[in-house]
Amino acid sequence: xxxxxxxxxxxxxxxxxxxxxxxxxxxxxxxxxxxxxxxxxxxxxxxxxxxxxxxxxxxxxxxxxxxxxxxxxxxxxxxxxxxxxxxxxxxxxxxxxxxxxxxxxxxxxxxxxxxxxxxxxxxxxxxxxxxxxxxxxxxxxxxxxxxxxxxxxxxxxxxxxxxxxxxxxxxxxxxxxxxxxxxxxxxxxxxxxxxxxxxxxxxxxxxxxxxxxxxxxxxxxxxxxxxxxxxxxxxxxxxxxxxxxxxxxxxxxxxxxxxxxxxxxxxxxxxxxxxxxxxxxxxxxxxxxxxxxxxxxxxxxxxxxxxxxxxxxxxxxxxxxxxxxxxxxxxxxxxxxxxxxxxxxxxxxxxxxxxxxxxxxxxxxxxxxxxxxxxxxxxxxxxxxxxxxxxxxxxxxxxxxxxxxxxxx
Amino acid sequence: xxxxxxxxxxxxxxxxxxxxxxxxxxxxxxxxxxxxxxxxxxxxxxxxxxxxxxxxxxxxxxxxxxxxxxxxxxxxxxxxxxxxxxxxxxxxxxxxxxxxxx
Numbered sequence: 001x002x003x004x005x006x007x008x009x010x011x012x013x014x015x016x017x018x019x020x021x022x023x024x025x026x027x028x029x030x031x032x033x034x035x036x037x038x039x040x041x042x043x044x045x046x047x048x049x050x051x052x053x054x055x056x057x058x059x060x061x062x063x064x065x066x067x068x069x070x071x072x073x074x075x076x077x078x079x080x081x082x083x084x085x086x087x088x089x090x091x092x093x094x095x096x097x098x099x100x101x102x103x104x105x106x107x108x109x110x111x112x113x114x115x116x117x118x119x120x121x122x123x124x125x126x127x128x129x130x131x132x133x134x135x136x137x138x139x140x141x142x143x144x145x146x147x148x149x150x151x152x153x154x155x156x157x158x159x160x161x162x163x164x165x166x167x168x169x170x171x172x173x174x175x176x177x178x179x180x181x182x183x184x185x186x187x188x189x190x191x192x193x194x195x196x197x198x199x200x201x202x203x204x205x206x207x208x209x210x211x212x213x214x215x216x217x218x219x220x221x222x223x224x225x226x227x228x229x230x231x232x233x234x235x236x237x238x239x240x241x242x243x244x245x246x247x248x249x250x251x252x253x254x255x256x257x258x259x260x261x262x263x264x265x266x267x268x269x270x271x272x273x274x275x276x277x278x279x280x281x282x283x284x285x286x287x288x289x290x291x292x293x294x295x296x297x298x299x300x301x302x303x304x305x306x307x308x309x310x311x312x313x314x315x316x317x318x319x320x321x322x323x324x325x326x327x328x329x330x331x332x333x334x335x336x337x338x339x340x341x342x343x344x345x346x347x348x349x350x351x352x353x354x355x356x357x358x359x360x361x362x363x364x365x366x367x368x369x370x371x372x373x374x375x376x377x378x379x380x381x382x383x384x385x386x387x388x389x390x391x392x393x394x395x396x397x398x399x400x401x402x403x404x405x406x407x408x409x
Numbered sequence: 410x411x412x413x414x415x416x417x418x419x420x421x422x423x424x425x426x427x428x429x430x431x432x433x434x435x436x437x438x439x440x441x442x443x444x445x446x447x448x449x450x451x452x453x454x455x456x457x458x459x460x461x462x463x464x465x466x467x468x469x470x471x472x473x474x475x476x477x478x479x480x481x482x483x484x485x486x487x488x489x490x491x492x493x494x495x496x497x498x499x500x501x502x503x504x505x506x507x508x509x510x511x
Contacts, residue, residue, distance in 0.1 A: 155473060191472065193496055193506075219493035221472045221483065235472075236487040236494075265477060 002029050004313075005088060005097040007078055007256075009035035011043075011390065012288025012302040013103035014066045018392035019310040021068045024317075032095060033067055034088070036077040040066060041131055042385055044299065047163055047335065049134040050141055051174045058382070060131070066390045078104075081260040083281045099283050099313065102269055104256060106159055106289035106297055108133075110249035113154060115225035117249075125225065125245045128167060129159065137246065141174070146183030147243030152232065153190045154222055157266075158251045159289055159297040162344075164188070165195060166335040167246060172212040173337035187215035189232070189240060194218060200351040201344070204368055208336055251297070253290055268292035273348065274324035276309045277316075285309055285316075294348060295328040303389055304329040307400040329402040331357075333378035341374035343367055347402040353409055358397040360406030367407065415440040426499070426506050430461075433503030442501045445490075449501075453489055456481060457502045464504040470495060471507065 004020065006013045017033050024031065045059030067073045079089040081100070088095045108129045110117035116125065126140065127133035151168040158164075168188050175181040188195055188209065194202035195209055195216055209216055223235045231239045253267030262269050262280075270279040271291035278284035287309050288302040295301050308326040315322055328348030335341045343365050344352035356363040365374055388395060412421050415436040420428040425441070427433055438457060442449050459480050463470055472495060475486050483494075490497040499506050 155471070193493060219496070221487075223483070234487075235483040236491060265473060 001027075002098040003096060004029055004031045004099045004101070005095055006031065006033045006101045006103055007035075007081070007088065008103035008105055008254075008288075008290070009033050009037075009040065009063045009067065009073070010103060010105045010288065011299045011385075012105070012290075012306065013101070014040070014063070014390045015302065015306040015392050016101055016103060016287060016309065017071045018066075018068050018390065019306055020313065021070050023310065023314060026070055029317075030072065031070070032072040032074060034074045034076060034078055034090065034095070035063060036075065037063065038075060039063060040390075042382060043129075044160070044385070045382065046128050046131065046134040047166055047170070049131075050128055050137040050167075051170050052138060052142070053170075054382075056131075056135065061386065066386075078256045079259070080256065081262060083260070083262065083284060086283065097283075099316070100281075100285070101309075101313075102257070102262075102278075102284060102286045102290050103288050104254035104290045106251045106253050106268070108249040109252040110247075112250040112252075113222055113224065115227055116154075116247065118225070118227050120225075120227045120230075124230065124243065125247065127247060127249055129163075129248060129251075140244070144244065146175075146180050148185045148187070148241060149244045149246065150232065150240060150242040151186065151188050152222070152245060152247040153192075154248060154250050155191055157297060158248050160332070161296055161298075162196070162332060162334045164190075164246075164248050168214050169208065169212060169337040170335055171246075172214060185215065186213070187217060187240070189217040189220050191221045192218065198344075198346070198351050200353065201368070204354070205342070208370075212337065251289075257290070264292055266292075272324075273328065274326050275312055275322040276305055276326060277312070277322060283316075285313060293326075293328070296330040296332065298330055298332060299385070299389065300331040301329070303395070304331075304400045306392065307394075325401070327401050329400065331398065333374055333381065335375065335378060336370050339375050340370045340372055341378045342370055343374045343377065345402060345407070350402060350404070350407075350409070353407050355407035357406060360403075424500075424506065427503040430464075430503050438501045438503065445497050445500070447490060447497070447501070453501075456486070456489060456498060460498055460502045461504060464502075469507065470499065 039060050040063035042059045045054045048054040064073050076090040081088050086097050108127055122136045126137040151164050153164045175184045196202040220234045224233050231241050233239050253263050257263035257267040269286045271286040271293050273293040287305050289297040312322045331345045333341050346352045355367040357365045357367050411418050419432040475483050486494045
């Protein structure tokens with residue numbers, strides 16, 4: 001009996017358990033999933049929680065419910081991975097593996113910036129990448145009467161790179177509905193040279209910021225937060241004042257990766273971008289936000305990766321060459337406020353372009369263009385996430401590799 | 410597109426970044442720096458050479474990478490290339506503007 005261990009029961013880990021269990025003989029392979037947390041959060045929902053669009057209950061469920069029968073779920077903390085010895089040390093036991101899948105994700109590290117996680121953290125400085133942060137921000141926004149709001153991005157890479165911009169757009173709508181938009185000044189602050197992280201988007205969508213009267217500060221590499229004077233300060237000495245700072249802190253891989261000596265500077269695991277095998281250990285595979293591959297850290301990416309990785313794990317077990325198949329495919333809805341959204345579909349090589357999706361020429365969704373239908377697509381995605389994505393079911397008409405059909409290239 | 414910098418015809422992209430590093434030389438770098446309002450000193454060139462080595466070694470450039478480089482700290486990087494040090498210095502160095510994935 002051989003052991004396959006999956007570390008992490010987030011989006012990627014849960015999908016892998018669901019993909020692999022029916023494909024591996026129970027008499028030959030045991031599958032174990034390890035995750036220290038009981039709750040599985042629908043992370044895309046954290047964007048909507050601060051604006052009272054989603055409730056707490058809509059973004060969380062018991063994680064175990066999504067793990068298939070025949071897979072052992074161990075709710076314990078992972079202390080260390082010993083790749084040379086093929087074992088994983090948990091808080092009070094050791095597990096041996098023949099094959100390891102690392103799906104430990106990424107999380108915010110506000111302590112990376114001086115003064116960010118200090119006396120004003122969750123008072124007038126908030127993140128919305130955690131359940132706690134998004135909830136605290138919701139409570140703050142309910143009573144906030146206005147002032148200078150900064151929506152700030154610390155450094156790349158971050159999970160769901162368009163989220164901070166979506167946050168700014170939704171904030172504009174939220175304050176309009178509340179009738180206090182004239183009392184709120186919204187500014188988007190980024191270390192990049194444009195609001196969008198992809199240049200084609202910056203060009204095509206630059207009008208959105210103007211239309212919504214959102215200020216833009218670019219090339220801002222933050223050094224510290226001044227808690228006394230409510231300022232963010234960059235390495236060049238530039239200062240921007242705020243009354244309310246909504247920040248996306250540095251994103252890093254899990255500390256267990258650092259403790260195990262498996263990561264880069266940001267605790268992401270060096271991974272082959274096309275096969276998803278670890279670059280240093282052939283019986284370790286990596287998926288989702290935990291990798292260092294130059295794709296978006298997003299659920300859609302994990303979903304496409306999961307299909308390739310499932311095939312590659314079966315090939316690996318049969319001693320066959322792996323398929324260098326994964327192309328960096330990502331598919332993201334971008335909320336633009338006023339019940340509209342954009343859709344982008346791209347990969348390692350192809351930047352987002354205009355077109356129709358998923359049926360070439362027909363759509364019904366339009367790429368790189370605002371529409372009400374895209375917004376409904378984004379909201380419908382929550383159902384797809386819980387009922388199809390986590391269970392590893394294919395999304396109709398959407399293939400693992402990006403299709404160039406229907407795209408204006 | 411092709412453009413004339415310091416007497417040489419070089420291929421650049423829309424933002425003025427060289428597309429072919431083999432066409433680069435110091436005089437071209439100097440000219441680009443001048444257009445960015447920077448007067449090059451020996452220290453500037455040390456940093457430019459380090460950046461070129463990183464790109465040659467296929468290492469991604471980032472502000473965080475500068476912090477850990479041991480070559481210079483971020484404050485100095487900003488002092489040498491004010492505004493957006495990474496995008497300005499890479500332009501002078503004749504290497505691609507660092508990309509950040511979405």
